[in-house]
Amino acid sequence: MRTIAVINQKGGCGKTTVSINLSATLASKGFRTLLIDMDPQGHCAVGLAVPEEQIEKSIYDVLISNYSDSKTEFNHIVWQISQNYDLAPASIELAALEPQLAGQENREACLQKALAECEDKYEYVIIDCPPSVGILTFNALRASDEVIIPVETGYFALHGLGRELETLDVLKQQCDQDIKIRILANMYDVRTKLAREVFNELKMNFNAFMFDSPINFNTKLKEAASFGQPITEYDPVSKGMKDFMALVDEITENRSAQTIVKQQVESVTAQLDRISKSADDLIAESNKMIGQPATILQKPENSIEEKIDNFYGIRQKQGRVEFAVLYPKAQTVQLAGDFNNWKPENTPLLKSDPNGRWNIELELDGGVYHYRYVVDGRWQQDPYNNNVETNPYGELNSVLEVS
Ligand SMILES: Nc1ncnc2c1ncn2[C@@H]1O[C@H](COP(=O)(O)OP(=O)(O)OP(=O)(O)O)[C@@H](O)[C@H]1O
Ligand SMILES: [Mg+2]
Structure with a gap:
């Protein structure tokens, strides 16, 4: 069983989109896959058309049952989404887990303990994390062998990335565990110069940490979520689907992900600062050239995709x-x-x-x-x-x- 947490403290960078569609694509390739929603917002259920009002038990019950007499296991809470694809949904009660577990021993290991019992049932476990660092993210990290950090290829995304890597390093040391980390460029819009520059810089500097190919900005991925379907069902011939196939190939071929160590974190954050500065230069340069804010460069208004999106x-x-x-x-x-x-x-x-x-x-x-x-x-x-x-x-x- 390989367990992969999808983490970024920055909201809206695509954690849930990546989690849902990565899981669906793994399942479509025949891997027995479990998606765990660790975010109290419960977006995985929404994105997979699981009716919220019918969720009686959630991952909250599994985690808290370590400290109560009535034991809840994964098979009590999972919803089958499609063949090979199960979802362990979240619920708003998750937001209360942190205070409820205050002072409890091993409270960061509840998920790891529960997952040990389904070692044989699943080949891949994907964990969608909330946009914050707390007991939920900590539980996800503790249970995971690998981490995927989705980042937008926009300028502002880079500022959060250094902080994210530092946090992961601290967590790794607290957990005393090797976490293999990979950065996934998401919402890549090849039409914009800034996105291309940022992506190239990322690749040049962090090749060892990066997935080879990005997940492009694709309206079908947005639509699929609002229609409650993974991309494998909503539009299996879309560009979004192709990107997830390539991602799954990289993951299953097991091209080496790096184990991050403190010295690397320091050099990575220093390089990120440099990239951010060069992105600043790029924006200043483009402002001079066209006399308009760079956001216009980032999002050309004349594309059909953008028109629909807007x-x-x-x-x-x-x-x-x-x-x-x-x-x-x-x-x-x-x-x-x-x-x-x-x-x-x-x-x-x-x-x-x-x-x-x-x-x-x-x-x-x-x-x-x-x-x-x-x-x-x-x-x-x-x-x-x-x-x-x-x-x-x-x-x-x-x-x-x-x-
Ligand atoms: N590759 C993509 N192409 C187009 N839209 C995308 C892509 N990835 C994500 N989105 C859209 O961006 C928005 C935010 O994505 P998502 O909900 O997956 O982010 P998140 O990191 O899980 O957010 P949160 O931090 O709130 O949990 C959604 O509307 C989603 O449909
Ligand atoms: Mg999310």
């Missing part, structure tokens, strides 16, 4: 708020929130283009609103809005602030 989410214009979301295969998409007494039937969205974009405009007074989409009868949070709050049912409501 329209998702919520945006405010002249007292109205547009809600736009992509559900290519849905029959009905409705909106429920405190602005319509949570009655989805009052607010159906219209399918506004053949790609499966649905939208509606509402007149809303200033204030804070909570809402969820209802897609073919299934309630879910807005996949394009990271601003969420837990509701009394333990699910996530999307939050909108109208100014």
Whole structure:
């Protein structure tokens, strides 16, 4: 059994996307694979269409059962996603694990202990971690042989990477364990000069730590998640799928991942500083050339992919708020929130283009609103809005602030 944690303290760099699709691709190649969601946000279940309201037991029960009389094992909590592919879902209770385990002995080894019991059942275990360092990430590291750090190939991502490697080194020393680390360039947009430069610099300096090929920015990966499917099912001929196949080849061929040691961490962070500075130079240079902010260089507005992408989410214009979301295969998409007494039937969205974009405009007074989409009868949070709050049912409501 090989256990791989997907870790980065930086939010939104693609941990869950990588975890879900790496697991699915491993499973599609015949490897018995378990995906463990260690993030209280529970995004793996959302991304794999496991109905949150029907999750009775989660990884929380497995971890806490080390300290209680009633034992919960993996086979009590896993959901079968497809052949060879099981998910151990998270729940919001996970957020309370840290205080609940305060002072308990071996509290960072709960996951490792539980996994030892399914050694023969799975060939690969992939662990999706939360964007923070705490008892959950610590448990994931302790249980893992390897770590994948997804990084965006944008400039800002580099600033977090040095800190991440330092943290991993500290954790490694505390755990007294060799962790093999690899950096995975994600959301690589080959069309932008900055992304190409950053990727080349990363490869030049950290070749030993890097996966050979990046995961490109691919709208299909976003769509797949919002439709509750891994890319293996949603679009097996997409570029996103090809990238995950290449990643799986690299992992299964076992091209050596590096064991990171303190001296290396220091030199890696020094090199990262240098790269960040050269990215600064690059931005300054491009500003001089075109007299515009570099973000425009990073995201050309004339590509079809970007055009589609730009329209998702919520945006405010002249007292109205547009809600736009992509559900290519849905029959009905409705909106429920405190602005319509949570009655989805009052607010159906219209399918506004053949790609499966649905939208509606509402007149809303200033204030804070909570809402969820209802897609073919299934309630879910807005996949394009990271601003969420837990509701009394333990699910996530999307939050909108109208100014
Ligand atoms: N290669 C990619 N191409 C296109 N979109 C991507 C790609 N990777 C991730 N995304 C999108 O970026 C957003 C953030 O990704 P994801 O949720 O996987 O990040 P995360 O690191 O798990 O976030 P968090 O820290 O909140 O757990 C999502 O909307 C996802 O669909
Ligand atoms: Mg995540």
